[in-house]
Amino acid sequence: MTLGKTQTDRAALCRGRLEAFVVRARRVEAHSLAADWDALVTLADAPYTVTARGNGEAHVRQEYPAEEVVESAAARVRPLLLEGDACSYLKALAAVGYFCRNRPHDTQWVKAARAEWRTRTDPNAPREGGYQVMIGDDAEGWTAELDDRKLATAWIYGDVVHHDTDLLEEADPFGLSERFRAAVPLVASVMVMAIELLNYIRALHTDSLLGLPAELFEREVVLTSTCWEQVMRVFAAPVGTPAPADALSPFSEH
Template sequence: MLEAFVLRARRMEAHSLAADWDALVTLAAAPYSVTVHDDGEATFRQDFPAEEVVESAAARVRPLLLETDACSYLKALAGVGYFCRSLPDETTWVKEARTEWRARTGSTTTRQSGYQVMIGNADTGQVAGLDDQTLAMAWIYGDVVHHDIERLTETDPFGLSERFRAAVPLVAWMMISAIELLNYVRALQSAGVLVLQPELFDQEVVLTSTSWEHTGRAYSAPLGTPAPADALAPLGEGWAPVASDIVVQLDVAGNDVGDTGQCQ
């Protein structure tokens, strides 16, 4: 389980939101400004990254929330706790991290932070109120990784904007927690407390380039010609090398979609 967490956390560490650590910490605190005007009214303002950026971060973080998932944050903590069971300081750290994670991500009435959004219609007398954690989870599970009708219906009076506003600091906080645990695992690995596969800390977890180029030999065959049985099997009858000195533009179905020209 720790191995799965390391790979997932490294993927979060590579996200653009984590490129500036101080900015990520600030984002998790959800700062806002208040401007009081001469007429007594006040303007409250928060500036967050584009929704698409936070959405991609939420997709990377979301598996950590599921205790049944292999890379679950709480499973990773349990693994660290097991290997550090004879180390008092590490055991204390694990317990505190577990308590904080559950308080921040779980449904609980004992939260000591956060805020409540209350709305009301003076004409109809209708009122509604929800906490930021409920709104945030509705954005994650209703607007992003699933389409949870129940969560969306519950938060519909508040709209997408309030759901997103609540989710941003939570997503940022979960990223911070995951990366901090990842660094803790790295330290334990270096100290010999953990003996995970070394390649977990180096293998590719995100694409640094989305251009694909591969060198090989090109063959073609009439439509319906059987493909080789496997990658090492010889080509069967009907397959012939593609003529040299040409460039062919193909789509995923193998259809020619471009002009043929000389290779440069």
């Protein structure tokens, strides 16, 4: 069957978005937080332990990775959160939906993945889980409250990958620690969803449904070594001697 020009253009657009997503998602997959899949999934659920102390009191403990580690993960997932970026999670998901539009099972998976993404990442989306932080000052008589998604967003876009002054001003009364505590499960959940979508794309690619280049899944996306050793020829010339015009041009004999 020959596709019309509109369909061909649409397929090319979707394929380009999938290629951009695969490169970014593989970089997310290569992050140290994703080395232990079970631990990453657990982190996405904001784990904590509660120890009863009696008299109606309980000790609650949460232990997360170092901020620097989560910060580097946040930098890797940030483009997936931005719908305007080429590698946006939602753009990639829509592209999968396009190629699988005649496959009911895949269409249902895409729909469920989109709903989960919105619930976890959109600060204004309704949801049943999460928590609310309320603070106040008896002496000055002020109160404030924010939910975990807005606190997490403030850490990502205020403390880390941008310096959004509006977000920081709103979340500042809660402190850096509270913002970070809220952000860790969000960053982990975005990593989980991105890697799950990446694996889904891999399966569809194996079934020859997407037409993606095979090298896309093999090309280098992270550095495994930051030590460089090279053997090279050394040339010396008087100051002012012009450099070669390009890499294939010989050095001047003068």
